[in-house]
Amino acid sequence: MNILLIEDDEVLADGLLHTLSSIGYRVSTVATASLAEYILNIQEFDLVILDLGLPDIDGLRLLRQFRSQKIPLPILILTARDDLNSRIEGIRQGADDYMTKPFDLKELEVRLQALIRRCYGGFSHIIKIGRLHLDTSNHQILADGEFLSLSSRESAVLEILLLQAGKVVCKERIAQRLSYEGEALADNAIEVYVHRVRKKIKPFDANIRTIRGLGYLLENENHD
Amino acid sequence: MNILLIEDDEVLADGLLHTLSSIGYRVSTVATASLAEYILNIQEFDLVILDLGLPDIDGLRLLRQFRSQKIPLPILILTARDDLNSRIEGIRQGADDYMTKPFDLKELEVRLQALIRRCYGGFSHIIKIGRLHLDTSNHQILADGEFLSLSSRESAVLEILLLQAGKVVCKERIAQRLSYEGEALADNAIEVYVHRVRKKIKPFDANIRTIRGLGYLLENENHD
DNA sequence: TCAAAGCTTTCAATAACCTTTCAATTAATA
DNA sequence: TATTAATTGAAAGGTTATTGAAAGCTTTGA
Numbered sequence: 001m002n003i004l005l006i007e008d009d010e011v012l013a014d015g016l017l018h019t020l021s022s023i024g025y026r027v028s029t030v031a032t033a034s035l036a037e038y039i040l041n042i043q044e045f046d047l048v049i050l051d052l053g054l055p056d057i058d059g060l061r062l063l064r065q066f067r068s069q070k071i072p073l074p075i076l077i078l079t080a081r082d083d084l085n086s087r088i089e090g091i092r093q094g095a096d097d098y099m100t101k102p103f104d105l106k107e108l109e110v111r112l113q114a115l116i117r118r119c120y121g122g123f124s125h126i127i128k129i130g131r132l133h134l135d136t137s138n139h140q141i142l143a144d145g146e147f148l149s150l151s152s153r154e155s156a157v158l159e160i161l162l163l164q165a166g167k168v169v170c171k172e173r174i175a176q177r178l179s180y181e182g183e184a185l186a187d188n189a190i191e192v193y194v195h196r197v198r199k200k201i202k203p204f205d206a207n208i209r210t211i212r213g214l215g216y217l218l219e220n221e222n223h224d
Numbered sequence: 225m226n227i228l229l230i231e232d233d234e235v236l237a238d239g240l241l242h243t244l245s246s247i248g249y250r251v252s253t254v255a256t257a258s259l260a261e262y263i264l265n266i267q268e269f270d271l272v273i274l275d276l277g278l279p280d281i282d283g284l285r286l287l288r289q290f291r292s293q294k295i296p297l298p299i300l301i302l303t304a305r306d307d308l309n310s311r312i313e314g315i316r317q318g319a320d321d322y323m324t325k326p327f328d329l330k331e332l333e334v335r336l337q338a339l340i341r342r343c344y345g346g347f348s349h350i351i352k353i354g355r356l357h358l359d360t361s362n363h364q365i366l367a368d369g370e371f372l373s374l375s376s377r378e379s380a381v382l383e384i385l386l387l388q389a390g391k392v393v394c395k396e397r398i399a400q401r402l403s404y405e406g407e408a409l410a411d412n413a414i415e416v417y418v419h420r421v422r423k424k425i426k427p428f429d430a431n432i433r434t435i436r437g438l439g440y441l442l443e444n445e446n447h448d
Numbered sequence: 449t450c451a452a453a454g455c456t457t458t459c460a461a462t463a464a465c466c467t468t469t470c471a472a473t474t475a476a477t478a
Numbered sequence: 479t480a481t482t483a484a485t486t487g488a489a490a491g492g493t494t495a496t497t498g499a500a501a502g503c504t505t506t507g508a
Contacts, residue, residue: 091337091338094341107311110312114318114319137296140392
């Protein structure tokens, strides 16, 4: 997790760098807004900690700039300004959280955790197999970022294969998933569905391999 | 935007209910943890405001329960406990934000906005999907900058779809948003409203796709 | 080579959804 | 307040996608 710390107070910056590094974050610090802009262009970050009292540009203005440039990073403001209005303005301008100095390191730590959790999907677990993405939280399957048009049964088949990508899934397993309370399906129902799914995922280089006598397996080529 | 307010102080609950309602949120209040669990099971919410000092179960424990049940709702804790430890624990247990009483209503309002923005809108309080804009701060929907003439129900349907643009929203979710306290709607009411909304947004190249058996999805073509 | 296992296509029944119409209600306007 | 307009939700009939069964074809491995 890469954090950009924009802070001109050298002592505080060093302290934070040390603390955050020690709990596993990779931290880069810059002391001015212009440096911040520069480094954001050449390096990828996951989160920004922004001090409002910068020497060159006002922090709120920098924040506005980020957002108008559609930089979607989570931003936590850290500042000495305690008055309510700048707190409100900070959040209104697009910050995700706000802490005032002096602050407790432990609290900063958990607030960072909360932000990361929220922004980088502690909840929705996304499984990526090649060009297919499965969002397990809402059972949505995307191919190249586009919604894949699947009927609900087709979707169920592909989901179970994606979840076990690279492993053999036996027909019975799939049948269980498709039928309600074990009502029998025609003996070739699974074959029909696999066929339909194959047709739909082929354009995305995804392939369901048949393991004779055992079941099916979604190929999971790790050549990235 | 449906908010569940879990708060046992009746005066405060009423005040918040009134304030939040007046700025366009739909608020349900419950006074106990068990009621909260009950209502969360039968109704969908977009955000939870949780008081830690509840009469039956400790708020933190409730929070842990939510998260262990993988309820991914954004949760803002509101409490009289000012000490640092419970603040840290609150966030660590899975809350997204934390405010201590007494608090400023304006600040609560913007923090709610920030949460909503982060969880549903990327990073702006204006959610832009193609030529449609939803301003989450006042629940207004614009098309090409002009007000879109929608009835309140139509507006509710479109809002919920805009908030989850690109994701499937199931019919039940929409039905809950439309009806008060689960009064039944005709089985095709949603279909009728979706139909009406479709007709109105079509001139703006916006499209609601039907995902058979699952629900609807506002297309969110990322070709910018 | 010949079963067995799997593939593919077709088709009718059905369930899910769409669309229109209309009457009842509510809100707006004169 | 009387009139008009808009909104709402129920009903009914039309449309389309999904489903699963059937039947014939192809591949596989003993």
